[in-house]
Amino acid sequence: MSVVEYSVKDRIASIVLNRPDKLNAINAQMRDELFRAFHDFEGNPDAWLAVITGAGDAFSVGHDLQEMGVPAGDSSGASIEDLYVLQSRIWKPVLAAINGYCLAQGGGIALASDIRIASESARFGWPQARRGISSISGPAMLASRIPLNHALEFLFTGDLIDAQAAYRLNLVNKVVPHDRLMAVVDEYAQKILQNAPLAIRGIKEAAVKGQALPLAQRVALGSEVFRRVQDTADAREGLQAFREKRPPVFKGQ
Structure with missing residues (x-):
């Protein structure tokens, strides 16, 4: 049975x-299916953007700790x-x-997305140290998204923060009522889809690669x-x- 629902419709790749029942804890099967979904999205000419979310009451609580310490078997x-x-x-x-x-x-997957919209019921945290383990996405990603002292506070204490606190720290772009979440995300998606997809991709490439470059190279x-x-x-x-004063019809070409 699949643990990632993936589909493409109207130029939007949906990844769920x-x-x-496990609060979308990430096990080996989910990692494999997520990898395949993102790989298809990357190369699919019919998919211009992706929306990723979680089924039920969680986006994802992170690594399925029931897997830890269990021999992996096929590690491919x-x-x-x-x-x-x-x-x-x-x-x-990619919109989360x-x-x-x-x-x-789960926070790492969200941080790897470009625009993050949170339900008012969302909660964020990197509590790995409470289980005696370290974090990959915390030091590698969280610490470059928010002030280092705040990132280290979350990583050291394992405390969770609510959606409004995440917004104040610029972890998310917007906080919305829970029952409006998917509608608001779709509004963002439709605004983006009005624009030329190759221009959007070029802008993202330049912005992301440029983070590590001095100004002249940017x-x-x-x-x-x-x-x-x-x-x-x-x-x-x-x-x-523009010259003909009509809406453009972009084809991704």
Whole structure:
């Protein structure tokens, strides 16, 4: 039985973590299915953006601790590191609809997304130290998203914070009523889908790669991406539509 629901419709890839009875704890099967879903999304020309969320009352509470200490058997499956790296190289936009607990590895998957919308019932934390283990996404990702002292506070104490506190720390873009979460995420998606997908991907690529570069190299990268996107059918369509005072029809070409 699948533990990740994946589908593509109307240019949106839907990825749903589907172990609600386990609060979407991430086991080996879920890692493999998530990896395959993101891999398909990356190469699927019909999918222009992705929305990831969790079934039931949680986004994900992180690694399924029942797996820890159990011999892995066939170790050829995707690791959580593989998943984070794959997410980091996908230039299509990924929106996270955070519907409940978002902890540890679940927080890592959310942080690897581009826009994070949280239900008012969402809770965030990296409580691994309480179980005697370290964290990958906390030091690697959380510590670069918010002030280091706050990141270390969460990692040292294991305390959880609510959605409003996460918003104040810029962990999420918006907090919405729980029953409005998916509608608001769809509003964001539709706004993005109005724009040229190749331009969006170029913008994300330049912004993400540029984080590690000095200013001169960031400008050079931005210029290279600009020239690449400018030489597309969508760029020509956008300018033609502007001149003709009509909405553009982008095709991802």
